[in-house]
Amino acid sequence: xxxxxxxxxxxxxxxxxxxxxxxxxxxxxxxxxxxxxxxxxxxxxxxxxxxxxxxxxxxxxxxxxxxxxxxxxxxxxxxxxxxxxxxxxxxxxxxxxxxxxxxxxxxxxxxxxxxxxxxxxxxxxxxxxxxxxxxxxxxxxxxxxxxxxxxxxxxxxxxxxxxxxxxxxxxxxxxxxxxxxxxxxxxxxxxxxxxxxxxxxxxxxxxxxxxxxxxxxxxxxxxxxxxxxxxxxxxxxxxxxxxxxxxxxxxxxxxxxxxxxxxxxxxxxxxxxxxxxxxxxxxxxxxxxxxxxxxxxxxxxxxxxxxxxxxxxxxxxxxxxxxxxx
Amino acid sequence: xxxxxxxxxxxxxxxxxxxxxxxxxxxxxxxxxxxxxxxxxxxxxxxxxxxxxxxxxxxxxxxxxxxxxxxxxxxxxxxxxxxxxxxxxxxxxxxxxxxxxxxxxxxxxxxxxxxxxxxxxxxxxxxxxxxxxxxxxxxxxxxxxxxxxxxxxxxxxxxxxxxxxxxxxxxxxxxxxxxxxxxxxxxxxxxxxxxxxxxxxxxxxxxxxxxxxxxxxxxxxxxxxxxxxxxxxxxxxxxxxxxxxxxxxxxxxxxxxxxxxxxxxxxxxxxxxxxxxxxxxxxxxxxxxxxxxxxxxxxxxxxxxxxxxxxxxxxxxxxxxxxxxx
Numbered sequence: 001x002x003x004x005x006x007x008x009x010x011x012x013x014x015x016x017x018x019x020x021x022x023x024x025x026x027x028x029x030x031x032x033x034x035x036x037x038x039x040x041x042x043x044x045x046x047x048x049x050x051x052x053x054x055x056x057x058x059x060x061x062x063x064x065x066x067x068x069x070x071x072x073x074x075x076x077x078x079x080x081x082x083x084x085x086x087x088x089x090x091x092x093x094x095x096x097x098x099x100x101x102x103x104x105x106x107x108x109x110x111x112x113x114x115x116x117x118x119x120x121x122x123x124x125x126x127x128x129x130x131x132x133x134x135x136x137x138x139x140x141x142x143x144x145x146x147x148x149x150x151x152x153x154x155x156x157x158x159x160x161x162x163x164x165x166x167x168x169x170x171x172x173x174x175x176x177x178x179x180x181x182x183x184x185x186x187x188x189x190x191x192x193x194x195x196x197x198x199x200x201x202x203x204x205x206x207x208x209x210x211x212x213x214x215x216x217x218x219x220x221x222x223x224x225x226x227x228x229x230x231x232x233x234x235x236x237x238x239x240x241x242x243x244x245x246x247x248x249x250x251x252x253x254x255x256x257x258x259x260x261x262x263x264x265x266x267x268x269x270x271x272x273x274x275x276x277x278x279x280x281x282x283x284x285x286x287x288x289x290x291x292x293x294x295x296x297x298x299x300x301x302x303x304x305x306x307x308x309x310x311x312x313x314x315x316x317x318x319x320x321x322x323x324x325x326x
Numbered sequence: 327x328x329x330x331x332x333x334x335x336x337x338x339x340x341x342x343x344x345x346x347x348x349x350x351x352x353x354x355x356x357x358x359x360x361x362x363x364x365x366x367x368x369x370x371x372x373x374x375x376x377x378x379x380x381x382x383x384x385x386x387x388x389x390x391x392x393x394x395x396x397x398x399x400x401x402x403x404x405x406x407x408x409x410x411x412x413x414x415x416x417x418x419x420x421x422x423x424x425x426x427x428x429x430x431x432x433x434x435x436x437x438x439x440x441x442x443x444x445x446x447x448x449x450x451x452x453x454x455x456x457x458x459x460x461x462x463x464x465x466x467x468x469x470x471x472x473x474x475x476x477x478x479x480x481x482x483x484x485x486x487x488x489x490x491x492x493x494x495x496x497x498x499x500x501x502x503x504x505x506x507x508x509x510x511x512x513x514x515x516x517x518x519x520x521x522x523x524x525x526x527x528x529x530x531x532x533x534x535x536x537x538x539x540x541x542x543x544x545x546x547x548x549x550x551x552x553x554x555x556x557x558x559x560x561x562x563x564x565x566x567x568x569x570x571x572x573x574x575x576x577x578x579x580x581x582x583x584x585x586x587x588x589x590x591x592x593x594x595x596x597x598x599x600x601x602x603x604x605x606x607x608x609x610x611x612x613x614x615x616x617x618x619x620x621x622x623x624x625x626x627x628x629x630x631x632x633x634x635x636x637x638x639x640x641x642x643x644x645x646x647x648x649x650x651x652x
Contacts, residue, residue: 136499139508173462173545173553181465203557204550204551204555207558208557208558220510221550224529224543228531228554228555231530231532233562239452243590244583249582256576260572261569263569264569
C-alpha cells in the first residue's frame with residue numbers, strides 16, 4: 001500500500017461525479033489511498049474517506065479564479081485545502097482548469113521562492129518524452145518568470161522522468177541566441193543562469209525530438225503548442241482511418257497493423273500521462289482533462305501517488321533554497 | 327502562356343542554385359514567365375531571362391535585415407527590386423527567411439495602409455485548408471497589428487482559396503472573449519471590427535478543423551504553431567514507419583495501404599503549398615522552405631503565377647482603401 005494520500009475533486013469534470021468516483025475506486029483497488037471530495041457522494045467503498053463539500057464550480061464558470069476565492073466550500077477548494085492541512089499529499093481535479101489552478105495557488109500555497117507556479121505537461125514522444133512548461137497557467141509573464149519555469153521543469157524532469165541532467169531549451173523562433181520575441185530574448189541569459197544544462201533556443205520542430213528534455217515558454221505559447229498537438233493528432237487519426245477503410249483490401253490490411261497502431265495511439269494519448277502538474281506549490285497538484293473517464297482518473301491518481309513518493313515537492317523546495325543562496 | 331512574370335532568387339536556398347534553376351526551368355516549361363536572378367548562372371534556356379546579381383546573402387547570415395539594407399546587389403534584393411521596377415509581378419526566394427522578408431518590405435515596398443506586412447501560410451488540412459497569419463514575420467506586435475493581419479489574411483483567403491466570407495479567428499487559449507494574454511484580449515474588439523466574418527477566439531485544436539478559415543496571431547506564436555506541426559508530422563511519420571516495418575506481415579499489409587498513405591503525406595507536405603506569402607507588399611512575394619528542391623520550386627512558381635493572376639495585390643490595396651475611409 002502506497003503511503004501517499006490523494007484528495008480527489010469528485011465534483012470537477014465533464015463526467016463528474018460518476019467517472020471520477022469510478023476512477024478513484026480503481027485507484028484505491030490498486031493500493032492508493034484516496035479521499036473523495038464532493039457533495040452527496042454515494043456508493044463509495046468504506047476504505048475511501050469521503051469529505052463533504054457543499055458546492056461545485058462549473059466547468060464553464062466565466063471567472064473561475066474569483067469563484068475559488070469566494071466559494072471556499074467548492075469541491076476543488078476543499079480538496080486543495082486538504083493538502084494544505086496535511087490531510088492529503090496530492091490533489092487531483094478534472095474540473096475547470098482555471099479553478100484548479102487558482103485552488104492550487106491559493107489553497108495549497110506557493111513554495112517559498114516561486115513567483116509564479118506553472119503547468120508542466122509530459123509530452124509522450126516515444127523514447128524521448130518532453131516536459132512542456134508553462135502549458136497554460138500564466139498567459140502573460142516577465143523574462144524572470146521563464147527562468148523560474150526552467151528551474152521547476154528541470155527538477156520535475158529529474159524527479160519524474162529520472163533524468164540526471166535534463167536538457168532545458170527556451171522555445172523561440174530560431175536557434176541563435178538573438179532570435180525570438182522580446183520576451184524570449186530577455187529571458188535567454190536568465191534561463192541560462194538558472195539551470196545547469198541549458199541547450200539554448202529550441203523551435204517547435206525540436207519538441208518531439210531527442211534534442212531537448214524540458215521546453216520552457218510562457219503559458220500562452222505553451223497552451224497553443226499543447227492544443228495544436230492535440231488537434232493535429234486528432235486530425236491525422238481521422239485521415240488515417242479514412243485511408244484504412246477506403247476499400248475492403250485496405251480494411252483487411254489495416255486489421256493486421258491495428259495492434260501496433262493502437263499501441264502508438266495509446267502512448268500518444270493525453271490520458272496516458274495523467275494530466276498537467278501544477279509546479280511550485282506545496283503539494284502535488286494534478287489537473288486532468290475535462291473529458292477524463294475512469295481510466296484516465298485512475299492513471300492520474302497513480303501518477304499523483306508516485307510523484308509524492310518520488311519527493312517532488314521536497315526537491316523543488318531544496319532547489320529554490322539553493323538558488324536563493326546564490 | 328501566363329501573363330505573370332516571376333523573379334526567382336537563384337542564390338537562396340540549401341540547394342541553390344542547382345535545384346532553384348531546375349525548378350524554374352520546369353515552371354518555364356509549364357508556361358510561366360520566369361526571370362532568374364543570381365551570380366554567374368549558366369545552362370539556362372534562352373526563353374528565361376537572366377538578371378545578374380553579384381552577391382548572395384548566406385542562409386545563416388546573423389543579421390539578414392541589415393545584410394539586405396547594405397548589400398543591394400544581393401540576389402534576393404535584386405529579385406525583389408524587379409517587382410518594384412515593374413519588370414516582374416512576383417518574387418520567389420528559398421533563401422534566408424529574414425533576408426527575403428526584409429527584401430520584400432524594403433525593396434518591393436508596403437501597400438498604403440499596411441503597418442506590418444505579415445507571412446501567411448496555407449495549412450493543407452484536407453478539405454478545410456486554413457490560413458495562418460502571421461507565421462513569423464513579426465515576433466512582437468501591438469493589438470492593432472493583429473487587426474491588420476486579419477484583413478490581409480481575409481483578402482488572401484478570398485482570392486487564393488476562393489472563399490466568399492472567410493471565417494477569421496483570433497488564436498487564444500480559450501474560446502470566450504475574455505480569455506487570452508493581454509495582446510489577444512486587447513486585439514479581440516479590433517479584429518472584430520476589421521473583418522466581416524469574425525468567429526471569435528480559436529484554440530490550437532481548432533486549426534485543423536472546419537471551424538475557421540483564417541487564424542490570426544503574432545509572428546512568434548504563429549511560427550511556433552507552424553514548426554510544431556512540422557515536427558510532430560515528422561515524428562508521427564517516423565513512428566508509423568516503425569509500425570509498418572515491425573514484421574514481415576506488417577510490411578506486406580503496409581504495401582497495400584501505401585498509395586493512400588503517400589497521397590495523405592503528399593497533401594500534408596509543406597512543398598504542396600509552395601511556401602509562405604508575404605502579404606501587404608506591392609507584389610506577390612513567396613518565401614520557400616530552405617530545403618526546397620526543384621519540384622517545390624516549380625510548385626511555388628505556379629502558385630506565384632496564379633496568385634498574380636487572381637489579383638491579390640489589387641484586392642488588398644482596394645480593401646485597405648475601404649478600411650481607411652471607414
